[in-house]
Amino acid sequence: MPTSISLLLALGLLLVGAATGQNLSQEPSAPQAKAPEPMVRGATARPGRDQEFQTMADMAIAVPPEFGADVLIRLAESTKAPDRTTKIDLLRKAFYLAPAAEQPVKRGTLVFSPDTRAGFLALAFRMLNLDTLSLQSRVVGDMLHLDTVKARAMLEEIKLPALSPVGCAEPLTYDVALFYRTVGQVAREGFAAKDKSEGRKIALLAPYVGSLQSHAQVRPAAQLLLSADLSPADLGQLANMFAIALSHLRGDERSFASMNMDSDEYTAPGAIASLITALNAKRIPNVALISALRQYLVSNFSGEVCGEAANTPGSLPEVVKYFNREFQLALQSAQIAPITEEELRGVHVGEKLTDVSFWQSPEAKKILHDEQRLKFGGGETQLTIQERTTPAWSSQLTDFLAELAAWKSDRESVADFFDEKSSAYPNLINLVPNGAERSRAIDAFVEFLEQNSAQAESRIEWMVMADHVLSGARAADDRQEVILAFVNSRDSTLSLYGRLERWQPRDASPPSKPSTGNN
Numbered sequence: 069m070p071t072s073i074s075l076l077l078a079l080g081l082l083l084v085g086a087a088t089g090q091n092l093s094q095e096p097s098a099p100q101a102k103a104p105e106p107m108v109r110g111a112t113a114r115p116g117r118d119q120e121f122q123t124m125a126d127m128a129i130a131v132p133p134e135f136g137a138d139v140l141i142r143l144a145e146s147t148k149a150p151d152r153t154t155k156i157d158l159l160r161k162a163f164y165l166a167p168a169a170e171q172p173v174k175r176g177t178l179v180f181s182p183d184t185r186a187g188f189l190a191l192a193f194r195m196l197n198l199d200t201l202s203l204q205s206r207v208v209g210d211m212l213h214l215d216t217v218k219a220r221a222m223l224e225e226i227k228l229p230a231l232s233p234v235g236c237a238e239p240l241t242y243d244v245a246l247f248y249r250t251v252g253q254v255a256r257e258g259f260a261a262k263d264k265s266e267g268r269k270i271a272l273l274a275p276y277v278g279s280l281q282s283h284a285q286v287r288p289a290a291q292l293l294l295s296a297d298l299s300p301a302d303l304g305q306l307a308n309m310f311a312i313a314l315s316h317l318r319g320d321e322r323s324f325a326s327m328n329m330d331s332d333e334y335t336a337p338g339a340i341a342s343l344i345t346a347l348n349a350k351r352i353p354n355v356a357l358i359s360a361l362r363q364y365l366v367s368n369f370s371g372e373v374c375g376e377a378a379n380t381p382g383s384l385p386e387v388v389k390y391f392n393r394e395f396q397l398a399l400q401s402a403q404i405a406p407i408t409e410e411e412l413r414g415v416h417v418g419e420k421l422t423d424v425s426f427w428q429s430p431e432a433k434k435i436l437h438d439e440q441r442l443k444f445g446g447g448e449t450q451l452t453i454q455e456r457t458t459p460a461w462s463s464q465l466t467d468f469l470a471e472l473a474a475w476k477s478d479r480e481s482v483a484d485f486f487d488e489k490s491s492a493y494p495n496l497i498n499l500v501p502n503g504a505e506r507s508r509a510i511d512a513f514v515e516f517l518e519q520n521s522a523q524a525e526s527r528i529e530w531m532v533m534a535d536h537v538l539s540g541a542r543a544a545d546d547r548q549e550v551i552l553a554f555v556n557s558r559d560s561t562l563s564l565y566g567r568l569e570r571w572q573p574r575d576a577s578p579p580s581k582p583s584t585g586n587n
Contacts (some may be wrong), residue, residue, distance in 0.1 A: 118148065120571055124564060125158065131561045132527055133168035134198040139568055140165070141206050146572050156214050159207045163222055166203035170527050172229040173201045176243040176326070177423075184423040186239035188487045189525075192532035197246065199528075201229060205250040216258045223254050223272070231282035234322040236374035236418035241284050241323040248288035251276055255296035270302050278309035283323035283336065283368075286314065290339035294346055304352040307343065311360035314340075317368075321418055324368050325377035328387040337361060337391045344398065355402045358395055362407060365391055369412045375420030384409055426488050429479035435492060438468050443499055453501050465505060469512060472496070483525035489516065490533040497550075498542040506546060510553045513537065518559045534562060538569050547573065 125143060128136040140162035144155040174193045181187040193199065197206065204226050212219040226247075234241045251273065259269050273296060277289045293306055327336045340361050347354045365388055369379075379385040384392070384407065392399075392406040399406055427436045442464060445451045455461065472492060477485030493513035500506040517534055538554055540547050551573075554566025 118150070120567065121148065121150070124567055124571065127560065127564045127567075129161075129165075131564055132170070133165045134170060134200075134203065134527060135531070135561050135564070137162040137165040137169070137203045137207075138196075138198055139564060141203070141210065142568060144210060148572055152214055156211070156218065159211050159214070160218075163204055163207040163225075166200045166207070169198060169200045169203060171199040173231070174199045174243040174246070175240040177239050177241070177421075181423070182491070183426045185426075185484060185487070186423045188426075188491075188532075189529060190240060192526070192528040193243065195532055196528050196535060198531070201226070201244065201247050205247045209250050209253055212254060212257055220254060220258050220272070223251065228276075228281075231284065231320075233282070233320040236321045236325070236372070236420075237422075238322050239421055239423050241320075241326045242282055244282075244284055245288045248276065248285075248292045249295075252292045252295040255292075255298075269296075269298075270306065273306055274309060277306050278313050280313040280317050282320050283317060283327045286317070286327060286336040287334075287339040290336070290343045293343055300350040300352055303347070303350060307347060307352065307354075308356055311357040314357075315360040315363045315367075317364060318371065321372050321374050322421075325374035325421075328365075328368075328385075329377055335387050335390065337365070337387055337394065341394050344395075354398065355404075358398050358402060359404060361391065361395075362399075362404065366407055366411050370414045372416045372418045374418045378415060378417045379409075379412065382409070384412070388412070424484065426484060431475060431479055432485075432488055435472060435475060435488070438471060439492060439496060439499075442468055442496070456499070456501055462505060465500060468496070469508060473512060473516075483529075486520055486525065487529060490520075490530075494533050494537050494542045497537060502543075502546045502549075506543065507549055507553075510537075510543070510550055514553050514557050514562060517562060518557060521559055521561070531561075534565070538565055539574050 121143065124139060128139045130136075140158045143149060144158040144162070149155050149158070171193070174197065175190060176193065177186050177190040182191045197203070204222070208219050208223050208226070211222060228244075228247070231242050231244075255269055255273055263269060273292065277293060280286065280289065289310060293303060293310065298306065329335070333339065333342065340357065344354045344357060347357070369385055369388065377385065379388075388407050396406070427433055442461070443450055445455065451461070472489070475489060493509065493516060497506060497509045497513060500509050517530065521530060534554075536542060537550055543550055551566050551570045554562050555570060557563045557566065
């Protein structure tokens, strides 16, 4: 089974302005003749302001909105941003660019493999945080350190997207954890004592714990109550709201499966167990929450359950076993019976998670095979740098670059082809020793991205491998060569990100071991 593109990337990779008359939904443009330097749009730089900073801020309004908002956020976060007023202005512009992003909310998948159609998209969501909700959450978190009143006002403006039920046939569900963490941060840091006494804090939190659309909200909502620094009275009131909402949450089978597969703290019951511990510590009654959790599990395991989450006949689902075991004493104290197998006999087993695997066409398989030969030389151990600097290996590389450039999407979908090819280039770049040959591979990758900017299935999929390379996760010993190739790109988005990385490079951590067909 092919290993996947070295991509669960270090989770530590850190991952404006709505100007009058600009089209904020503009698609990335096809390659066009490159000017020596992008023109600065708008007013000239203010006296004393870094000209490159001003250029990037102006360029950000001309690229697709999620990329523009992202760049403006990163500029505002930079230690080189000139002053507090400028930071606030950049964040405000990013906040109002974000709603025009292509993706409204982050998505995730239960079984994560970048070598599949849904897995690659989930990877892009995870690494980039370029959906509307994530972008606006990032703005609020940054604004909180600059102006708490503005941060709270922005949070109240965020409209949580409709989290429509996701059936078992769909591989992706929702990931709203970043948004809920931001709400918790505002609750802790954004209120003065007078605000708390007037009930403003509880009013802020109530909609997010008392109205649940999806199972994907359960764990983040429980963690929000834990992190919000609440008084015992407020925690008790909000916990009761949460319990009522939890007891009525039904359907949305794929999300339920994703949140309740295992028997540990990462499930919904696991997060609620931590919340109940906190209630106990503050002597707050927990019976309503335990009863609601029991009803939640029984109701959802008695309807349609996705195949991978269903129990085998004669046994309870693992998460139900966890509930009975973890809450045994609390159940006995409240005179509530544990969940029995008989209560779950009405279950209808739905589909198991299915996804489209990459590298299936003859052409794709050959690309994968030939790149593996470059890496391993037909053996099982990666070739040394010395072995990858021989004339024979260089000749093989030249042939492979030509093969990769000539590969077309004749036997697979355009989306699959793009994802496969865009993941082959970063692995190749990392494989080729520093020098002229690596420069050729980098230039070929940038050219491929330029040619496909308008054809990619989604903009975040188009960007994720570019970000992977540009961040230093690949070719870390040759970052300036990579950055220069992006700066010189004919695509305005790639050039902008290259400029940003050149202006203030991110810390490049060694990539953790992800995988795609050719790690």
